[in-house]
Structures are given as structure tokens and as C-alpha cells.
Amino acid sequence: MSKTERLHQLSKTLRQRRRVTLAELMQTLQVSRATLMRDLDWLRVELGHPIHWDHEARCYVWRESELAGEQPEEMAGLWLRPSEVLALVTLDQLLRDIQPGDLLRGHLQPLENRLTKMLKQSGLDRSAQSLLGRRVRVIGLWQRRVPPQCFETVGLALTQRLRLRIHYQARGSGQSSERSVSPQRLIHYRSNWLLDAWCHERDELRSFSLDNISQPQIEDTPAIDLPEDELDQTLGNGYGIFSGKEVQWATLRFSPERARWVAAEQWHPAQKGEWDSEGHWLLQIPYIDDRELVMDILRHTPEVEVLAPAALRERVLQRMRDGVARWGVS
Template identity: 75%
Template sequence: MNKTDRLYHITTLLRARRRITLAELQAETGASRATLMRDLAWLRDGLNHPIHWERDAQCYQWRASDRAEDAPEEVAGLWFRPSEVLALLTLDQLLRDIQPGDLMQRHLRPLEQRLKKMLRQAGLDGTAERQLGERIRVIGLAQRPVPPQSFETVGLALSQRRRLAMHYQARGNGEHSERTVSPQRLVYYRSNWLLDAWCHERDELRSFSLDAIRRPVVLSEAATDVSPKELDQTLGNGYGIFSGKAVQWATLRFTPERARWVAAEQWHPQQKGEWDAQGHWVLQIPYSDDRELVMDILRHTPEVEVLEPAGLRERVLEKMREGLVRWGAVS
């Protein structure tokens, strides 16, 4: 029985029986007298568990108090198994990866400190935590840093259900504009932050890249609320970040070599896939705007073919021809 399991078992026994002898604890855990003495001292002095030695009865007693301020400190990390400790370290790495700047670091630092305390109680000192943490790497590709002030202001408008005024530069055409929006939800997608919001200038739902938002201001007007169902119908039916209720279906066929990878991937929650007789993976995915889909198809070229619709197939071919011209392969 490892230390984590043993400490959990000791606490469970004491709470259930209220009184237990050292000999009974040895029989239950298989641990030595010296090990159990150290465990009991740690539970009592380190975690403030109400464990008392009854000299006359020669047993340990659990004396729980009804007062909240006297309640023992429950540290969940104490009960983590090794695999769960690894998951906790991964969570710590993810927290660091998604933090958009110094302001959010200050807000999330208490949570990080709590995680580290849980790790210590799980038996990892600073050196062990660092060494194990070095074996976990979270890589965020193509991350675009978000100005900390933008993230905090957007989050404030979202939580307070207020409208947000902002200056925005569209990535697609470089257009600058002043917008007033009603924030609906924050989305972390492909290592970047997006804001789904009702745009009062365009009178429709839009997704905005947080890194392209400048000079955000929370307004006094209440935000217009959009139902989750409408959000999903408008922004969730299409492919990637591009919205639209009018959905088409693309059919892609991957070579057997590439299929070994793609067949295990989720490109869209509503996708459909099947193997054909030649070992190709035939993938069907819905989309309303082909921009991001075309980029992903090109990423897998030449191991993928667009079977339908014809318009999407021609769009991908057009991009291929443009690339060949730019590279000087054709004139």
C-alpha cells in the first residue's frame, strides 16, 4: 500500500470506528509501527485532523468538532494517486498556457498556489514537482497574445452582462471599425481566445478575436442575451470559427496512409466518417464558410481529395494554382 492509499485508509478507519489501536492499524495497513506513528503525526499536526491518543484506552480517537473553524483542513491532493498527480501537473501547465497576460496571472495565482499545495500534500516536494513537471509540455501553436487589459475588460462585460464598446481590426480584410457588442461567451479555440457576441452595428452574431480588440470599454447598457441554442445554430453549425446557419456538407477522401491519423481526429462534432473498400477514409463535415476548411484541406494536401461539393473542390484547386504561381513553379 503506497503512502497516499495508506493515509486515506487511516483517516477512513478513524472516522468510521472513532477509536482504533495501533495494532489494528498495523493489521489493516501492513505498515510498521514507526511508519504509522509518522503518518498519524502528519495527519494530526500537518493537516489539523482531530486525532487524539487515549492513554487509558491505549488507542487513537477521532474527535470531530461541530464548529466550522475547528474543521480539519481537507487537502484533496493528499488523496491523489500517482496518475492523478500527473493529471494535476498537466492542469497546472494548461493554466499557464491559457493565461492571457500578467493581469490574469495575478487573478489565477491563488488557484496555482492551491494546486501546488495539493501537489505537496500528495508527496511531491519542490524538486520532485519540478522534475516531473519538466516531463509534461503543453505547446500552443500559432498563439496570438491578448492584451491583458482587453481580456479583463471583456471578461468584466461578459460577467456583468453589459454591452462592450471597442475598436476592432478584422483579420480577413484588415478593416478597422468601432463596434458595440453584447458579449455572449468566451471561446478558447486552437490556442487563441475568441469572443462570441451580438454585434449591434451588423445586427447579427459574430466571433471576434480577442487579440484584435483595442480600447474596450464596458458600457452601462444591459447586454442583449442570445439563447445557447441560437448561438450553437449560428456559430456552432459551421466549420471552425466562421458562422452561418446555411450549412453545406463537404466530402473528403484521405489516402490510406493519412487516414491512419485523420480517422482518429474530430474535425467537427457532427462529422461522419467511414472506410471505403480501398482503405481510404471518407470524411463528411458541415461548413457554412469555406475559409478555414480550405486551409485545413491544403494542410493535408496531397493526401486528401475533395469529392464534393464542386465549388469547394474548385476553391482548393484555385489556391493550389495560386501557390504554384507564387513559388514560380508555373507561369
């Protein structure tokens, strides 16, 4: 029996039986008295387990009422391999850096404290944790700030399955409107938060960027629930944030140099890719609205060519012509 398994068993036995003699514990765990005493001391001192020695009854007693409402630490994962330590540090960095950080850090502080304690028990003191944390960085680009109150209100409506009334400003047109929506799911996409919801004014599924939502209010009306496959069919078929069911397929050809990067990337869960005889990467991507796809194609210009459809090819070419004209280059 490993140390982890032994401590699990010791904690479980004391919790269930409440009163156990030293001899019974030694027999159950098949350990020496010295080993058992070290294990009991670890549970009491390091993890705060309410284990006491009853001198009159000559046994160990579990007194949970003395915890003042705080449950003892669970045992799982307290002895960590280096890869597990790295995973915990990475998780800690994600909790610190993901938006809206202030709200999430406030609610997840107990979990962050738990991670810190687990790292300490694996041999990393606070200075070592800080050093390791600086060596694991999570960099979120293009983040748009979401007010914590907005995120919390939207999240509550989502989890409580209630409709949400919002003021929404469309980024493309700049126009504002008031909507009543039934939240379906929160999406973290390209470092920003989106709300997939049924819009009762438009009578269709829409994706709303949380940073463009203001004055969110939870309504008393229950939200409607849509099947997961309908959400995926409407909001997951297209490219990026744009929804719809009329899917087209773009075929892109990347130069051999750029292909070494793009072939390892996922642009869309349903994408198809293959190498041609000259080392180009041919990528097929489904899309409904081409605006976001055009931006990503331009990002790889001149190492990419649109092979099909013709309308998409012409739209990308026109955007390049417009750019050259704006720069005043003939």
C-alpha cells in the same frame, strides 16, 4: 474505514462539535489512541487545522478564529494515485502556459499553490515536482497574444452580463470599427480566444478574436441573453470561426497513408466518416464559409481530394494554381 475517510470524519467531527474528548474521538473513529494522535498531528501540522488541547476541559477544541482569515486545507484528494498526480501536474502546466498567462497566473496563484501543496503531500517535493513538470509539456501553437487588461475587461462584461464597447480590427480586410456587443461566451479555439457576442451594430451574432479587440469598455446597459441552441445553430454549425445558417457539406477523401491520422481526428462535432473498400477515409464536414476549411485541406495536400461540392473543389484547385504561379513554376 480508509485513512482518507478517517481524516475526513475526524475533521468533520471537530468542526461540528467544536469540543470533543479523546475517548469520544476514539469511539467515533474506532481507532487506537496512537493512530488518533498521528491523525490529529497531521491535521494540525500539515494542513493547519486549528485544533488545540484544552487542559482544563480535557478535550480537543476547534478554534477557527485563530486562523487569521485563512481556512484550513480540505481533505479531498490529498492521498493521490500516480494517475492523479499526473493529472495535477498536467493541470498545473495548463495554468502556466495558457494565454493570457500573466493574468490567469495572477488570479490562479492560490490554486497553483494548493496544487503544489497537494503534490508535496502525495510524496513529491519541489525538486521532484519540477522534474515531473518538465516531463509534461503543453505546447500551444499559433498563439496570438491577448493583453491581460483586454481579457479581464471582456471576462468581467461576460460574467456581469453587461454590454461591451470595443474597437475591432477585421483581420481579413484590416478595417477598424467601433462596436457595442452583448457577450455570450468565451471560446478557446486553436490556442486562441474568441468572444461569441451579439453585435448591436450589425444586428447579428458574431465571433470576435480577442487579440483584435482594443479599448474595451464595459457599458452600463445590460447585455441581452441568447438561448444556447441559437448560439450553437448560428456559430456552431459552420467550420471554424465562421458563422451563419446556410450550411453546406464537404466530402473529402484521404489517402490510406494519411487516413491513419485523419480518421482519429475531429474536424467538426457533426462530422461523418467512413472507410471505403480501398482504405481511403471519406470525411464529410459541414461548413458555411470555406476559407478556414480550404486552409486545412491544403495542409493535407496532396494526400486529400475534394469530392464535393464542385465549387469547393475548384476553390482548392485555384489556390494550388495560385501557389504554383507565385513560386514561378510552370
